[in-house]
Amino acid sequence: RQRRTMAAAEGKSFFRRPLPSTCVAFSSAEGRALFSAALAKDSAEPYFALAEQFTTQAEPAYCGLATLVMCMNAMAIDPGRLWKGVWRWFSEDMLSCCKDLELVKREGISLQEFARLARCNGANCKVVPGETCTLEAFRAQVVWSTSPKSKNGSDFCCSYLVVNYNRSVLKQTGTGHFSPIAAYDAQSDLVLIMDVARFKYPPHWVQLEALHRAIAAPRGFAVLTPGQVKGEGGPALGCSECLLEGFDTQGRSCGCPCHDSVSE
Numbered sequence: 336r337q338r339r340t341m342a343a344a345e346g347k348s349f350f351r352r353p354l355p356s357t358c359v360a361f362s363s364a365e366g367r368a369l370f371s372a373a374l375a376k377d378s379a380e381p382y383f384a385l386a387e388q389f390t391t392q393a394e395p396a397y398c399g400l401a402t403l404v405m406c407m408n409a410m411a412i413d414p415g416r417l418w419k420g421v422w423r424w425f426s427e428d429m430l431s432c433c434k435d436l437e438l439v440k441r442e443g444i445s446l447q448e449f450a451r452l453a454r455c456n457g458a459n460c461k462v463v464p465g466e467t468c469t470l471e472a473f474r475a476q477v478v479w480s481t482s483p484k485s486k487n488g489s490d491f492c493c494s495y496l497v498v499n500y501n502r503s504v505l506k507q508t509g510t511g512h513f514s515p516i517a518a519y520d521a522q523s524d525l526v527l528i529m530d531v532a533r534f535k536y537p538p539h540w541v542q543l544e545a546l547h548r549a550i551a552a553p554r555g556f557a558v559l560t561p562g563q564v565k566g567e568g569g570p571a572l573g574c575s576e577c578l579l580e581g582f583d584t585q586g587r588s589c590g591c592p593c594h595d596s597v598s599e
Contacts, residue, residue: 352535355506357545361527361538369520369540370527378481379518381495382527384409386517391533393427396443399499400427401531402513403452406495410561412457430456446499446555449513457562465550473547473556477526480558481519495559498528500549505541511554519543 359366373379388408392401407414407425418424428436433451434444444452446462453460463476480496496516502509517538518527525540550556 349535352508354536354539357506357541358536359525359540361540366540369523369525370518372522373481373518373520373527376521377483378478378521379527380481380483381409381493381515382517384493385495385515385529389529389533390427390531392531394440396440397427398531399444399449399513400430400439400452402497402515403430403449403456405529405531406497406515406559407453407456407458409495410458410493410559412561414456425456432456443511446553446557449497449499450557453557453559459560459562461558463555463557464552465547465555466552468547468550468555470544470547473550474524474543476556476558477516477519477543478521480516481526492561497557497559498546498550499554499556500546501551501554502549504549504551505545507536509535 354360359369361367361370370379370382385405388405390401390405392398404425404427412425414423414425414429416423416429418426418429430436430452431439432455434448446464450460450462468476477496480494484492484494497513498516499511499513502512512530512532514528514530514532516526517529519525520540523540524543526543526546527538527540528546529538530536
């Protein structure tokens, strides 16, 4: 009986999924060659900061939260509140100001909810609905986001492109998903997705044209930049719908003890 029970349980579980032919594994020989080419062309600027903060989503529906945590930590944004011990650091369980986490576990978050959470926690977030963006405009955004900001006249030190896409268009299992883009190879027109569902798929390259089709309505993409522009001042933490504990409506600290300087 015990063996039958274990077999039944095993029949309902999965250990990863094979990448479909539409994708190129990052760690494969082809994937490494693509990455080398992207590095040589200065079109892998986001990769290293994202790799330092690569996060596996903690819940099946936490892809949006995991992607946001990864990008916020990559931008070195101070959450202004404690994570564990004396440390201030973003984690998925801290992103509950706009939507109850139990509800997120059941239904995930939308692109607009992703943007609201980003803005509430100190990032600028520009949202572009998929149906309003042409293939050429999407390619231009990918090029801008994956290139060094010092070379494209940006006011920001870094930016991160997050795609909210339909997996099935890429012949993957599942539907809606969030993940950041880390690199682009112009010759092959492939983009590198740092998939936060690492238990399912590893980082992989996909055709930009296919990804453009995958972000069609009701999905799209978001461009994240640090809320502080070249030292000119921080953003307002919080939005019209909610405020972070310890901050006023202008994003100023209200004396929250987690802002005290502690070294370790």
